[in-house]
Amino acid sequence: NQTPNFRSIMSCERFCMLPSFFHFVNNDEIIPNGEEGYDALFKIRPLLELVDDRLLSSHAPGKNLSFDESMLKFKGHWILKQYCPQKPTKWGIKEYDLAEGKTGYILKHLPYHGKNTTIAEGNRLVTEQLVVDMVKGFENKGHVVYLDRFFTSPRLAKELYSKGIGMCGTIKKNRVGMPEDLK
Numbered sequence: 001n002q003t004p005n006f007r008s009i010m011s012c013e014r015f016c017m018l019p020s021f022f023h024f025v026n027n028d029e030i031i032p033n034g035e036e037g038y039d040a041l042f043k044i045r046p047l048l049e050l051v052d053d054r055l056l057s058s059h060a061p062g063k064n065l066s067f068d069e070s071m072l073k074f075k076g077h078w079i080l081k082q083y084c085p086q087k088p089t090k091w092g093i094k095e096y097d098l099a100e101g102k103t104g105y106i107l108k109h110l111p112y113h114g115k116n117t118t119i120a121e122g123n124r125l126v127t128e129q130l131v132v133d134m135v136k137g138f139e140n141k142g143h144v145v146y147l148d149r150f151f152t153s154p155r156l157a158k159e160l161y162s163k164g165i166g167m168c169g170t171i172k173k174n175r176v177g178m179p180e181d182l183k
Contacts, residue, residue, distance in 0.1 A: 040080060040113035052108050056137070064101030065138065065145045067131055069094055069112070080113050098134040101146060108134050125176065128156045140164030153177055 024046045031037045039045060071089040074081055082094045094112040099105060110117065118129045131151050145160065147169035155177045157167045
């Protein structure tokens with residue numbers, strides 16, 4: 001099936017060239033890989049920030065929030081493509097999502113782009129830092145964030161509680177900082 005008039009306006013070859021002219025940033029400002037400040041998502045960072053701003057402004061979330069990782073199915077060529085055999089979608093782009101619990105509406109997302117996706121501050125684990133970064137803006141509003149055992153820790157629960165955010169989640173017995181009496 002073809003849509004009438006498309007071929008008369010633009011050839012297939014010319015249409016396929018369009019993405020090569022589609023830029024969000026100045027390529028002269030790219031910081032090379034391995035140098036301080038390198039960002040694997042540099043070329044699409046403004047688009048990602050715009051999307052997150054629109055997601056947050058378009059929906060007032062309920063009390064319950066959910067934070068987890070997900071896979072966006074993708075079989076093309078990209079250095080950030082992941083293979084996760086335990087996931088239903090095995091090949092794709094891994095991302096971390098903060099969603100509203102009742103509807104599943106994604107409020108914030110962060111594509112995984114290697115070990116520099118999140119840098120832990122202080123004595124936090126990287127998984128704790130991810131959660132803290134993603135719940136920024138939801139402090140002292142009565143929200144509860146639900147996590148799986150990959151992200152949950154007693155230290156994170158205390159930190160979120162101090163920010164006015166409740167936390168509920170499963171936990172591994174051997175998690176760093178787990179009190180002996182709870183093991």
